[in-house]
Amino acid sequence: MLTLSGVCKRYPTGDRALTNIDLTLPRGQVLALIGPSGAGKSTLIRCVNRLVEPSEGSIRLGDTELTLLSGQQLRKARRAMAMIFQEYALVDRLTVMENVLSGRLGYVGFWRSFLRRYPRETVAEAFRLLERVGLAHALDKRADALSGGQRQRVGIARALLQSPQLLLVDEPTASLDPKTSRQIMRLIRELCAERELAAIINIHDVALARQFADRIVGLRAGEIVFDGKPAELTAEILTTIYGEEDWDTQAAEEEEHPSAIPLQPSVAPIPLAPSLAPDLLATGGPR
Template sequence: MLDVQCLSKVYKTGKRALNGIDMIIDRPQVVAIIGSSGAGKSTFIRCINRLVEPTSGRILLNGKDIVALDRKDLRSARRRIGMIFQEYNLVERLTVMQNVLSGRLGYVSLFASLRYRFPAEDIRAAFELLDRVGLAGYQDRRADALSGGQRQRVGIARALMQRPDLLLLDEPTASLDPKTSRQIMRLVGELVAERKTPAIINIHDVALAKSHADRIVGLSEGALVFDDTPDQLTDAALARIYGDEDWTLTSNNEAAGA
């Protein structure tokens, strides 16, 4: 499905954000990307759909190299990559339904998109998704009248309206309280299983990653230093990712809360 080969990013300042990342996702799963601030997590996520331009390397999605695409073909490829943002990225003055249907804008004419006229099939799919993410009956609410957790659910529904081959989530729980964060992560895991669509999640909360991800990838100074299942994320692995620290308390707290 996704094959990232020797992906590097060097910014104009000379900062090397990514240093030869190799990663393959060949089945539906939730992949959590963890690491310190500045480790390259957001850069990695955004390079995959070229919101950030890679300096070198290849990103193969279903055999097509995203890095090599021209502007027109990139627009087409992005339809198959659903992006969910920390700041929700909704149009505040529009309704929930209009925001969800925005996931289909690349599939209708300019005339139809300006008037938010979509095929009946798309409207039915939007209602079904709103029900699935727990927002049945919210279709006519304005986005700016929603809570943070509700906005994130709208963002998830909008991304799924694209019928993507891959979901990218950039710190989707950073602005949410702990309970809502767990609910959102649980929802993402359920949707990945139901729709057979892999998801890559950039996340700071290690405990949340361990409890909801199928696979954890750790970055340190732009390099991949860990790639395994959550149960293999030992104190020694955490030290490789985040640096020397006493991780015993974190491990004990997780065990107590299990």
């Protein structure tokens, strides 16, 4: 369904972020993209929807060559690719329902959206999605009154209202505590299965990637160094991706205390977990 061939990205600064990326993602597959900080995970996700322009290569979604599109055609193609963000990207002063409805911006146009004139069936679908993500009771709440986990659920419902074929998910759990992180990953997984949606999830937490993805791709310095099933991700391969670390001890600790120790490579930045910052959690996570 999505095919990347020979994708390279050099930033104007000279940084070479991606080198010859070849990747095919079938319909319904959940792919976790792992790798140390600076490996090119965000760049890869953003090349797919052209928020970042690839320097070379081809990116096809179905029959459409995305790298050749511009203007109206690109906007139309982007409807099929919904993004879910680490910091949720909600409009704080709008309600939960209004935030979800903004997922249809690419269909109804700015003015119709600005005047809040959404078709009746769109509003009904937004309500169904809010029920599905467990937030039907909160549709009138302002987004800034929600917890981090609830905010991410709104982000997920908004993405789905876009009727995408592909989810591009950028560190969805980096601002969440371990239990909420698992709930969010489980929800994304279930929704992909229900809707035959493919997803690329950029994630630092290797344990979560193992638990919830069908496939793991490891990036190192802009190149794919592993592409396989979660069960094939051995300590040796983790060392190839991240560098030297005592992976077996970490894995054993993770099995003993699954919610206490996210399996994080020491070379990757460890995001501030709300469990370490109860004040942030109480105010709905970092803004």
